[in-house]
Amino acid sequence: MEMLQIRPRSPFSFERTIRRLVHVQKSGYFVREGKLYRTLRAKGRPFVVELGWQEPSLFFRIHGAVTPGERRELEEQLRRMFSVDVDLLPFYRHADRDDRLGPVVREREGLRPVLDPSLYECLIKTIISQQLHLSFAGTLVDRLMALAGERVDFEGEAVRVFPTPEQVAALSYDDLTRLQFNRRKAEYIIDLSRIVAEGRLDLEGLRRRSDEEVMETLLPLRGIGRWTVECLLLFGMGRPDLLPAADIGLRRAVQRVYGLPERPGEEEVRRIGEAWAPWRSYATFYLWDAITEG
DNA sequence: ATCCAGGCTCCTG
DNA sequence: CAGGAGCATGGA
Numbered sequence: 001m002e003m004l005q006i007r008p009r010s011p012f013s014f015e016r017t018i019r020r021l022v023h024v025q026k027s028g029y030f031v032r033e034g035k036l037y038r039t040l041r042a043k044g045r046p047f048v049v050e051l052g053w054q055e056p057s058l059f060f061r062i063h064g065a066v067t068p069g070e071r072r073e074l075e076e077q078l079r080r081m082f083s084v085d086v087d088l089l090p091f092y093r094h095a096d097r098d099d100r101l102g103p104v105v106r107e108r109e110g111l112r113p114v115l116d117p118s119l120y121e122c123l124i125k126t127i128i129s130q131q132l133h134l135s136f137a138g139t140l141v142d143r144l145m146a147l148a149g150e151r152v153d154f155e156g157e158a159v160r161v162f163p164t165p166e167q168v169a170a171l172s173y174d175d176l177t178r179l180q181f182n183r184r185k186a187e188y189i190i191d192l193s194r195i196v197a198e199g200r201l202d203l204e205g206l207r208r209r210s211d212e213e214v215m216e217t218l219l220p221l222r223g224i225g226r227w228t229v230e231c232l233l234l235f236g237m238g239r240p241d242l243l244p245a246a247d248i249g250l251r252r253a254v255q256r257v258y259g260l261p262e263r264p265g266e267e268e269v270r271r272i273g274e275a276w277a278p279w280r281s282y283a284t285f286y287l288w289d290a291i292t293e294g
Numbered sequence: 295a296t297c298c299a300g301g302c303t304c305c306t307g
Numbered sequence: 308c309a310g311g312a313g314c315a316t317g318g319a
Contacts, residue, residue, distance in 0.1 A: 024300095130301040136317055137300080182314045184303070225302055249300045288300080298319085305312080 004060040008084035013110025014053035027141035039161040042070035046152040046161035083112040091279040119203040122236035143179040168193035188223025243280040245269040253287035
């Protein structure tokens with residue numbers, strides 16, 4: 001059992017940041033006796049990490065023995081996942097000039113985007129959640145983890161870690177349709193996993209490319225459209241200025257927050273979102289938070 | 295029931 | 308090449 005402490009940049013609200021992990025994007029996270037846990041990989045090996053807050057720092061309790069190299073990798077992932085180094089203040093000053101967005105942002109001071117630990121995990125989860133209720137998408141992710149991810153012992157209980165591309169590449173389409181994935185989605189997920197597992201696509205290498213280059217690289221792949229790449233840039237890499245304007249949740253949020261008579265289309269959301277640049281990802285994230293609270 | 299979900303591909307005219 | 312059906316299922 002090893003402890004890791006990270007002091008994030010201020011403002012940081014632990015409560016607001018983890019709220020959606022438990023209620024919305026729960027896959028990979030779990031709660032036992034009021035404590036929040038996450039399964040992660042370091043050097044390919046699965047770990048269970050407890051996440052908590054002790055003013056003014058995040059703490060992470062790593063279960064089991066860990067080598068210095070694994071510890072370093074876990075710390076690096078966790079810093080990125082919780083956006084601890086992001087300076088929110090320029091975004092707050094920007095949002096304050098918008099009558100509609102301003103209050104939504106002010107009410108959520110210290111809310112940080114929580115990213116996925118790997119681009120592979122982010123991309124697969126994003127594909128799974130295309131066009132589905134978040135609750136059903138979460139069920140499918142859990143089933144995929146149960147089928148393909150290895151077990152990690154957690155106090156006598158077997159919890160699951162998100163599978164590697166190799167583990168998913170070894171499945172058949174039927175394995176996923178049996179879990180109630182539709183046929184197409186089963187193909188997208190397995191074909192993509194095979195491409196990554198065979199080394200024909202270096203997902204993590206995309207971190208060094210621009211938004212536009214990532215878009216160009218991924219759009220030709222089957223099952224990956226503009227929305228999916230925007231979500232990868234936002235939830236996988238934490239890029240600050242993405243606008244998934246086709247997103248139904250964002251469109252609902254914009255309608256409500258901006259008091260529009262009808263649900264805006266993709267083009268109208270892009271037009272309204274111009275004003276949020278260069279913080280469109282953060283505006284999107286805060287608007288999502290506003291719409292998923294009820 | 296019926297319609298819609300944090301889209302995308304494929305087929306049609 | 309724009310427009311629309313179909314997807315697999317659960318929740319409102």
